[in-house]
Structure formats: structure tokens, C-alpha cells
Amino acid sequence: MNIALETTLITHGLPRPHNVATAFLLEETARQLGCQPRTIAVLDGKVRVGLTHDEILALAEREDVIKAGVRELPLAIAQRKSASTTVSATTRIAAEQGIPVFATGGIGGVHPGPWDVSQDILELSRSPVVVVCAGPKAILDLQATHEMLESFGVTVVGYQTDTAPAFYTRSTHLPVPRVESPEEIAAVYCAGRDLNLPGGVLVYNPIPAEYEIAAGEIQGWRDLAMADLHQAGVSGKAITPFLLDRMAEYSGGRTVTANVQLVKNNVVLGCHIALALRGRL
Ligand code: PSU
Ligand code: MN
Numbered sequence: 001m002n003i004a005l006e007t008t009l010i011t012h013g014l015p016r017p018h019n020v021a022t023a024f025l026l027e028e029t030a031r032q033l034g035c036q037p038r039t040i041a042v043l044d045g046k047v048r049v050g051l052t053h054d055e056i057l058a059l060a061e062r063e064d065v066i067k068a069g070v071r072e073l074p075l076a077i078a079q080r081k082s083a084s085t086t087v088s089a090t091t092r093i094a095a096e097q098g099i100p101v102f103a104t105g106g107i108g109g110v111h112p113g114p115w116d117v118s119q120d121i122l123e124l125s126r127s128p129v130v131v132v133c134a135g136p137k138a139i140l141d142l143q144a145t146h147e148m149l150e151s152f153g154v155t156v157v158g159y160q161t162d163t164a165p166a167f168y169t170r171s172t173h174l175p176v177p178r179v180e181s182p183e184e185i186a187a188v189y190c191a192g193r194d195l196n197l198p199g200g201v202l203v204y205n206p207i208p209a210e211y212e213i214a215a216g217e218i219q220g221w222r223d224l225a226m227a228d229l230h231q232a233g234v235s236g237k238a239i240t241p242f243l244l245d246r247m248a249e250y251s252g253g254r255t256v257t258a259n260v261q262l263v264k265n266n267v268v269l270g271c272h273i274a275l276a277l278r279g280r281l
Pocket of ligand 1 (some may be wrong): 006007008010012014069085086087088105106107108109117118119120137181190236237238241244
């Protein structure tokens with residue numbers, strides 16, 4: 001079974017040299033579980049599904065790689081650029097290619113302050129893919145993101161949890177329907193498909209307990225990062241990479257370790273879901 005992996009995490013989400021190491025770690029994790037990793041990006045205007053080892057290295061090292069959500073894909077292709085794919089773009093390409101499962105770190109959502117809502121939410125509502133994540137990124141307005149997912153009709157489940165996780169932390173006060181097994185998630189996905197629903201399933205998989213960071217600590221680093229953001233005047237799609245970078249610095253790298261481990265954990269669950277879907281598609 002194939003499992004889709006994104007590349008914005010590699011080009012804009014994690015600092016070097018962790019980014020390349022993580023890309024390979026994720027691919028290796030999938031292979032060990034008997035799945036075929038398909039890391040997705042646009043290279044010189046061509047959509048590539050299943051980058052080679054050398055292509056991943058080149059992508060991670062190049063400075064001119066664009067961060068592409070769905071709406072940036074046509075531009076990157078027509079202008080023969082190279083782009084990493086966000087959750088929205090990767091989900092769309094996975095759906096096009098018939099890859100039913102995609103594992104990532106955190107999804108984009110509703111940012112605090114003036115209107116800034118990720119394309120990820122819209123795409124989750126219209127591409128039939130199981131997307132495994134550790135919750136919305138910690139820099140977001142979690143309550144608003146939760147409500148927005150409802151408004152867009154995204155089917156959300158919590159894997160062995162009753163509340164939405166918040167990326168670095170395992171739980172929040174936001175309730176989600178609980179599922180216990182990969183087979184149950186596969187059944188939810190198939191039920192939606194049988195109803196011809198446009199979307200798939202968003203799976204919330206909490207970070208492993210040993211890597212969890214307390215909400216209070218995260219809050220402190222996030223506030224510092226937000227103050228830097230306002231001072232630097234960064235806007236648009238540069239906001240997420242900027243905040244992640246600042247938080248990595250303030251936390252002395254702890255957010256990076258947590259990020260790597262939670263994505264790996266999501267790949268493991270994603271592979272189990274993919275295997276549970278075998279023969280049901
Ligand atoms: N989660 C991370 N690191 C990341 C991202 C998510 O831990 O780099 C990326 C994903 O690719 C996600 C994107 O789709 O950030 C969201 O960006 P924006 O908020 O600009 O839509
Ligand atoms: Mn945005």
C-alpha cells in the first residue's frame with residue numbers, strides 16, 4: 001500500500017539538517033511497515049509522486065523552493081518552478097493519484113488575529129483522503145480551527161483520545177469522536193466513500209507521551225515568537241515557517257524533536273490504516 005508524505009515540512013517546517021534526516025526517517029518507517037512511501041513535490045514544473053533519495057536531498061538543499069498549497073500548484077507547474085507541497089496540495093495530489101492515506105505533522109487552520117485561514121481546511125473537505133496529523137499547529141486558534149472544520153463538514157476522529165490534540169500537547173478541552181483502531185478508521189473512511197462524500201477523514205493522533213511538551217511552556221515560546229512576527233512584519237504564507245523557526249530557537253530545539261517524533265508516529269498509524277484499507281478500496 002502507498003502512503004503519501006508532504007514536503008513543506010521538509011523545506012519550510014524543520015531546520016537543516018533535521019529536515020533531510022526526517023524525510024528519510026519517515027520513508028524508512030513506512031517501508032519497515034510494508035508500505036511504499038510516496039513523498040510529493042513539484043520539481044521544475046513537474047508533479048512528482050514518490051521522490052527519489054537524490055530528489056529529496058536536492059529539494060531540501062535548494063533555496064528557491066516555493067511553498068505550494070493547492071492554489072499555487074498551477075503557477076509552479078506552468079512557470080516550471082520547484083515547490084514543496086503543503087497539506088492542501090499533498091492531499092489533492094494524493095487523491096488524484098488514488099493514494100488513500102497521507103501522514104503529516106500538523107494541519108494548517110485559523111490563525112489568531114485578522115482573517116488568515118489555511119487552504120488545508122477547504123481541501124480536507126473536498127479530497128477523499130485519510131489525513132493523519134497530531135492536531136492543528138500550536139500557533140493557531142484551536143477553538144476557531146475546530147469550528148471551521150465543522151463548518152466545512154470535515155469528518156474528524158481522535159485516535160484513542162476524546163479531545164483534539166494540539167500538536168506538542170496530547171489533549172485540549174475540545175471534544176472529538178473517539179476511535180480505537182486503524183480498522184475502525186478504515187471503516188469510517190469507507191462509509192463516507194459509500195455515501196459519495198467529497199472529503200475523507202482527518203485523524204487526530206496525539207504526540208507520544210514521552211515527547212509531549214506542556215501547554216504552558218509552548219504558550220511562552222509562542223508569545224515570544226508572535227511578538228517577533230509583529231516586529232518583523234512577516235505576512236501571508238511566510239507566517240507559519242517564521243513562527244516554527246522562532247519557537248525552535250526559544251525552546252532550544254525541543255519543538256523540533258517533538259515535531260520529528262510526532263510525524264513519525266503519524267506515519268506509523270497511517271501505514272496501519274493503509275494496510276487496514278487493503279482489499280476494501
Ligand atoms: N505542520 C508542521 N510543519 C509545517 C506545516 C505543518 O509541523 O511546516 C506546513 C504544512 O505543510 C501545512 C502548512 O499545510 O504548514 C500550512 O501553512 P499555512 O498556515 O500557510 O496554510
Ligand atoms: Mn495563511
